[in-house]
Amino acid sequence: MQDIKQQCSYEDEIDLRELFKTIWHRKYFIVSFTMIITIFAGFYAFFKNPEPIYEGKVLFEIGELHSESFGTMYLDNPNNLSEIIKVKLNIDSTLPSKTNDLIELSVKSIDKDNIRKELETAIDFIINRHKEKVKFYKNYIMSKQIGKIKIDDNPINKPKKKLIVSVAFITGFILSIFLVLLIDFIQSLKKDV
Template sequence: MIKERICLENKDIIQNDEIDLKELIKLLWNNRMFIMLFTFFVTLMSILYLFYFKPYIPIFKGTLLVQIGEYNNQLDSVNLIEKPYNLKYILEKDFNCIIEIPNRSYGLLEISVEDNAREKIENKINEIYNKIIEIEKEKINLYKDKEYFNTKKIGKIKIGDQLINKPKKRLMIIISFVTSFLLSIFLVFFINFLKDLKREM
């Protein structure tokens, strides 16, 4: 008897679960137009916002290659007026920029600056270059009796046309679609819950 009662209770639970699931599916099906329209509208607004309002600040990157000044010592060997790693530390600290030392190079520095305006990038790179010259002048006083070669730019300042923070628009649209779809389902359930609550009152 006990086993039969337990079996009957389990059957009732399963049937109730099946009924609840069917009701939920029916509820979603009856509100399919709302779900589709809501998802479409939110996704469309996201696309318009991304392509027309551009909710991001475009960032460009400019670079300049610099050859550090050199001097000849008494043994006729060439030495750098300032060590690259010293300059890297000073410049990155003072200008919040990126200084790279190319591999297998002697006395080369690559100055990199990121900003949303090309003019600002160029001005900042020139400031950094002038700082290198200033540091060099202080050192040159120690080598007055020796032949030396000043720091110089190798080529011109290069500012890329490609944005370094280009947004992943396709991914953002997909996320917007999925989020709005899930939100529409939640709204259907929530509105239905409020209706049931109102009936009970």
């Protein structure tokens, strides 16, 4: 009974020497497969240039109303204004952290002039909206653009070529070892049959 248990436990154990021996015997396959995968990834990374997409941003400060009866309040709730801009103008807007009166507008496009036009349209929309709200008040601080519209000269979708090639190399290496072990396993099953 003990012999059967020992025999079963020996069959379930992994022999690392055999694994390394198998890998060593198939080293040319591993190197070739890894290099082919890496070369394909290199061609993809260096010759596949997507159309550049640029991003433009502008910061906007929401004005305030000063009333004796209501105190100070913003011309618009920043969260509501952000949603209105997203829905009506299809422009991304975020609220910078730890601020209550700032909103950042951003546009992504392949055309820098289009980015500038869309951001200017959003600014005009906000200012006109707030001019309507302050018509009947005497004391107010009008909403305003902070700084200029900033459009990056570097595209935001620039591929990370070194990373693509590195990941392809590692993936190809691991996959080639897996294939070698799978082939060896299938061959050992054929021998047993």
